[in-house]
Amino acid sequence: MKRVSVDDVExxxxxxxxxxxLTDALGLTDVALNYYELEPGDSFAFAYHSHEVQEEAFYVISxxxxxxxxxxxxxxxxxxxVRFDRGEFQRGWNRGDEPVRALAIGAPLEYGNQVKLRYCAACDAETDAELTATSGAExxxxxNCVECGAETGRWVRGSMGGEVP
Known part of the structure; x- marks a missing residue:
């Protein structure tokens, strides 16, 4: 058995x-598990997306x-x-005025190829996006748009959700 307090996970x-x-914190090997709190306007994901291999379910607590x-x-x-099948596009949001608390469960653990559609102003179209983590000062x-390389979104540690303009 492995037990963890959600508040102790970074x-x-x-x-x-x-x-x-919570996946690594619990030592899960076959399923992904994430705890979310969304403020109004926040999203569960960086983009409207689908997973090639993984099906995904969300349980809304509040x-x-x-x-x-x-x-x-x-x-x-x-x-x-709610459950989304492999290859099914989705993106969840908090469009209300109250916070959303939820669990996301994905199985198997691996995504396979993931298509992430975001609006690219330079291309004036929804295009696939590549996500890159940066470290250091920020x-x-x-x-970034895979078609032209333009930045289509940025999220910074401590920004409390939402995209940084």
Missing amino acids: NSIQPAAVMRP GTATFETEDGPVDVGPNEA DAVVA
Whole structure:
């Protein structure tokens, strides 16, 4: 048995105020588990995306998460869960006024290829994005368009979710 307090797991740089990756903390080998707290306007993910290999489920503890899907937006409220199949595009947001607390569960642990669609102003289109972590003076995650290389997003440690303008 392995037990961990969510509050003892370091907050990751994400488009959410809080994202605590529980996978390694619990020593999980076959499933990914993440705890999220989204302030209004925050997202679970850096982009509208799909996973080649992994299916993903979200359990909303409190608040209401709105997921962008190919069929339109889907609201998932407290004590509800939603599942996305392999290859199915989605991105979850907190579009409300109250915080959202949720768990994200993915299996198998590996994503396979992941398509991450973000709007690129230089291309004037939704394009796949490459994410890069930086370190040093500014710990950040930066999204760049794979077509032209333009920066399409930046998230900085301590920014409490949301994108840095």
